[in-house]
Amino acid sequence: MTKIRLHNSRTRRKEEFRPLEKKNVRMYVCGPTVYDRAHLGNARPVVVFDILFRLLREVFGADYVTYARNFTDIDDKINARSVATGRTISSITEETITWYLEDMRALSALNPNLMPRATLYVLQMIEMSKDLIEKGHAYVEQGHVLFDVNSCPDYGVLSGRALEDMIAGARVEIAPYKRNPLDFVLWKPSIDETPGWDSPWGFGRPGWHIECSAMVQEHFGENFDIHGGGNDLIFPHHENEIAQSKCANPGSTFAQFWIHNEMLQVEGKKMSKSLGNFFTVRDLLNDGTPGEVVRFVLLSTHYGKPMDWTQKKAREATLTLLKWHKMVKNASPALLDDEILQCVANDLNTPGALARMHELAKAGSVDLLLRAGQFLGLFSPNEHWWLPEEPDSEAKVKIEALLVSRNKAKVDGNFLKADLIRTQLKDAGVEVVDDAGGLSRAIFTDAFDPGKIK
Numbered sequence: 001m002t003k004i005r006l007h008n009s010r011t012r013r014k015e016e017f018r019p020l021e022k023k024n025v026r027m028y029v030c031g032p033t034v035y036d037r038a039h040l041g042n043a044r045p046v047v048v049f050d051i052l053f054r055l056l057r058e059v060f061g062a063d064y065v066t067y068a069r070n071f072t073d074i075d076d077k078i079n080a081r082s083v084a085t086g087r088t089i090s091s092i093t094e095e096t097i098t099w100y101l102e103d104m105r106a107l108s109a110l111n112p113n114l115m116p117r118a119t120l121y122v123l124q125m126i127e128m129s130k131d132l133i134e135k136g137h138a139y140v141e142q143g144h145v146l147f148d149v150n151s152c153p154d155y156g157v158l159s160g161r162a163l164e165d166m167i168a169g170a171r172v173e174i175a176p177y178k179r180n181p182l183d184f185v186l187w188k189p190s191i192d193e194t195p196g197w198d199s200p201w202g203f204g205r206p207g208w209h210i211e212c213s214a215m216v217q218e219h220f221g222e223n224f225d226i227h228g229g230g231n232d233l234i235f236p237h238h239e240n241e242i243a244q245s246k247c248a249n250p251g252s253t254f255a256q257f258w259i260h261n262e263m264l265q266v267e268g269k270k271m272s273k274s275l276g277n278f279f280t281v282r283d284l285l286n287d288g289t290p291g292e293v294v295r296f297v298l299l300s301t302h303y304g305k306p307m308d309w310t311q312k313k314a315r316e317a318t319l320t321l322l323k324w325h326k327m328v329k330n331a332s333p334a335l336l337d338d339e340i341l342q343c344v345a346n347d348l349n350t351p352g353a354l355a356r357m358h359e360l361a362k363a364g365s366v367d368l369l370l371r372a373g374q375f376l377g378l379f380s381p382n383e384h385w386w387l388p389e390e391p392d393s394e395a396k397v398k399i400e401a402l403l404v405s406r407n408k409a410k411v412d413g414n415f416l417k418a419d420l421i422r423t424q425l426k427d428a429g430v431e432v433v434d435d436a437g438g439l440s441r442a443i444f445t446d447a448f449d450p451g452k453i454k
């Protein structure tokens with residue numbers, strides 16, 4: 001069996017991954033808070049953990065791997081969006097979840113097996129909070145339930161020595177009801193229009209961290225294999241998840257492996273609305289960047305390194321994929337190339353896997369190239385962007401020239417010639433439509449064959 005090695009943030013070492021149960025491999029990744037379109041930075045963990053999911057399925061068998069990624073549909077950002085727009089919370093979260101799944105599908109990310117929504121697990125969150133109070137790890141103050149970090153000797157185990165720096169960076173909220181500034185909310189009161197549920201501590205809603213702990217416990221129990229997310233979640237979110245879950249289940253280890261991806265920048269700068277370099281995945285797709293190209297660029301940097309999105313990389317990825325698509329057009333997938341598998345199994349070395357694909361392409365091993373691409377989530381049969389709508393394709397140039405001569409023939413009254421050109425294009429799978437101004441446009445049908453364009 002292929003050995004998988006992963007960098008475990010918990011031990012800060014690359015370690016061999018061995019699941020607790022070979023026939024029940026469990027991975028949980030923190031999903032989005034659903035109030036807006038996913039930006040490109042949000043897409044990075046989706047693609048990173050999609051690769052890990054595909055690797056686990058390849059090595060352990062698709063039936064034995066469960067990938068859970070939640071939707072945080074209780075959050076103050078969602079409440080704020082609701083107040084600002086006058087829309088109901090559920091209409092905002094439903095719409096955003098639909099968008100998210102569409103956009104991530106465009107990047108060829110497989111859907112996780114489980115996509116639990118926080119609103120459906122409030123009872124479990126209340127139970128876990130009660131349990132933590134009973135065990136002396138949480139206290140009630142002014143309608144809030146707070147986790148008592150002093151009761152948890154391990155607190156800070158994940159972020160380690162850098163904890164003080166992280167506290168400074170994370171703007172820990174100081175509140176009069178907290179015994180220690182690091183204590184965090186398990187439950188807080190809801191007033192006015194904020195959504196809430198009845199609880200032993202009054203009408204209120206859960207804090208963010210307890211959402212993940214409760215959903216993990218419900219689906220995976222006390223101990224499971226992999227917990228993932230962006231490295232911006234290490235403190236306080238993941239630190240707090242560990243504290244809650246391990247204190248609620250004494251003697252448990254919670255996740256064996258913690259995998260964190262580095263952040264994404266755009267043209268060397270942090271993506272931000274104020275810098276004007278902020279864009280969503282949908283913006284990119286709408287601007288004509290194929291999802292497959294976005295995925296390729298994301299795979300070209302190792303997940304443990306900061307990723308820089310540049311237009312140049314997107315252009316290069318487009319050219320590479322155009323070339324590869326042409327090569328694999330009539331290929332039939334071979335067995336998975338072992339070097340590709342070894343690359344990905346070595347701490348998800350996707351840049352190495354892409355380099356190997358270049359070698360396979362150079363050697364003309366089209367069957368291996370096809371299978372390797374499919375393993376990495378490229379060459380989706382639903383992707384047609386690479387067909388000659390591309391500006392640099394030869395066929396497109398020829399079709400343009402044919403349309404120009406057809407327009408000229410029509411203006412000259414040479415309808416016989418105009419019809420001949422239409423028939424010729426039709427035979428090659430291209431429909432010609434004339435717009436209201438009389439100009440012709442080409443529509444590519446499924447039968448399109450660039451070889452038949454003369």
Ligand SMILES: [Zn+2]
Pocket residue numbers: 029030031212237241
């Ligand atoms: Zn989480």
